[in-house]
Amino acid sequence: xxxxxxxxxxxxxxxxxxxxxxxxxxxxxxxxxxxxxxxxxxxxxxxxxxxxxxxxxxxxxxxxxxxxxxxxxxxxxxxxxxxxxxxxxxxxxxxxxxxxxxxxxxxxxxxxxxxxxxxxxxxxxxxxxxxxxxxxxxxxxxxxxxxxxxxxxxxxxxxxxxxxxxxxxxxxxxxxxxxxxxxxxxxxxxxxxxxxxxxxxxxxxxxxxxxxxxxxxxxxxxxxxxxxxxxxxxxxxxxxxxxxxxxxxxxxxxxxxxxxxxxxxxxxxxxxxxxxxxxxxxxxxxxxxxxxxxxxxxxxxxxxxxxxxxxxxxxxxxxxxxxxxxxxxxxxxxxxx
Numbered sequence: 001x002x003x004x005x006x007x008x009x010x011x012x013x014x015x016x017x018x019x020x021x022x023x024x025x026x027x028x029x030x031x032x033x034x035x036x037x038x039x040x041x042x043x044x045x046x047x048x049x050x051x052x053x054x055x056x057x058x059x060x061x062x063x064x065x066x067x068x069x070x071x072x073x074x075x076x077x078x079x080x081x082x083x084x085x086x087x088x089x090x091x092x093x094x095x096x097x098x099x100x101x102x103x104x105x106x107x108x109x110x111x112x113x114x115x116x117x118x119x120x121x122x123x124x125x126x127x128x129x130x131x132x133x134x135x136x137x138x139x140x141x142x143x144x145x146x147x148x149x150x151x152x153x154x155x156x157x158x159x160x161x162x163x164x165x166x167x168x169x170x171x172x173x174x175x176x177x178x179x180x181x182x183x184x185x186x187x188x189x190x191x192x193x194x195x196x197x198x199x200x201x202x203x204x205x206x207x208x209x210x211x212x213x214x215x216x217x218x219x220x221x222x223x224x225x226x227x228x229x230x231x232x233x234x235x236x237x238x239x240x241x242x243x244x245x246x247x248x249x250x251x252x253x254x255x256x257x258x259x260x261x262x263x264x265x266x267x268x269x270x271x272x273x274x275x276x277x278x279x280x281x282x283x284x285x286x287x288x289x290x291x292x293x294x295x296x297x298x299x300x301x302x303x304x305x306x307x308x309x310x311x312x313x314x315x316x317x318x319x320x321x322x323x324x325x326x327x328x329x330x331x332x333x334x335x336x337x
Contacts, residue, residue: 047275048075052090052101054083054183055263056237059145060105062291067282074275082216083107083183090115102276105265105283107147107183109138110190112264113321116140122267124277128284131301135314136262143262144283146298148309149188149217151252152224152239153231161231163255164198168205172230175212175220179331182216184235186328187261190320191313193327203334213335225249236309237296257311262300 053060057080064076079089083106093099099120106112115121121140129142136143151167153160161167167174177185192198212229214220220232221239225247236258239251265283267276282288289299298306320327 046073046075047272048077049102049272049275049279050077050079050100051103051105051279052079052086053103053105054081054086054107054111055105056295056297059292059295059297062295063283063288066287066291067279070282071275071278076279082181083111083186084181087111087114090120094118094120099268101268102270102272103265103267103279104141105144105263107263108187108261109141109143109264109317110186110321110324111183112141112266113138113317114324115266120268122269122273124267126277126284127281131284131303133300136264136300141264141266142280142284143300144265145263145292145300146312147184147187147261147263148236148258148298148312149184149191149233149261150236150239150258151231151254152221152234153250153252154224154227154229155248155250157230157250160250160252162252164192165202167211167231167233168202168209170209170231173210173212173228174206175214175223175229175232176206176335177217177220177233178213178215178335180328184217184261185233186324187315187320188233188259189327189331190317190324191259191315193330194316194319194323200330200334203331207334211335221247221249240308241296253310255311257313258309260312260314263297 060078060080064078068074068076079086081089086106090099090101104112104115104121112121116138123139126142129137132142151161151164157172159171161170179186179189192202193200214223217234217238220229220234221242223229224232225242236251236253239249242249243251265280267273267280270276286301286304289301289304293299293304293306298309
């Protein structure tokens, strides 16, 4: 019997040893070839695919549901948690004998770049890779959706910010998410710290104006909505969802552009490599991209309808990756956990 199991917040699914999973995968691969399993299908043998992800639960559920419908002999197990918790789990498994994931589907490229550097990702080119813009691809992972960091303000704020620098002079407390907890928050840090017009001075100015750190982009929106904070930095999808529910906030698209980051996916070279590749190709397909759009995120394909947003600014990911520890350490001298 197939079905999806989701685990979050540190509760573990039942795992097998890496060697056993590899052996089973080899047998499956040989069997599928011998039986002439059609391309683009998982064949008739029952298989289990394990995904580690920091992607929003509703998005993961929608995509996995479609994949399982197309591949009824595959059982998908998902460990979903914030970026920091996924990274901690991966580090623990590396020490304990081997990573148990078949697929990583993350919020931002930084964790994936580290996984690639650690040799945890398979270098390959998905069949649907051409639908992903070149700046959203590497040899080991590809973007699946676009996240936009924007500003949010209380509806009653007299002079709401129009662009990023205005946050340093807002009359009231500004909330920013923790870059050590949320991947999207680290993307904001990477953007500001590596841009000469902002630099780390931007965070020092925020702090001097009374800004505070909260845990996540969702906490920013909640705090602005209940009047604890006057404004903050968050994800447009989180702010839009709150506005649609009648929350007393305003989503502000910065005049210079939202900070755009891509959400990457990659395959871990385990015994389930073929079905993992199949899942990645499915995520890049039009059906899954439509599901991603329907759950509120900008699809990476330009042939899937999307009309939300405004100008966007990109991040120099290679520069951010090479200075990740340094940036976070410097940030911690300004905002402590």
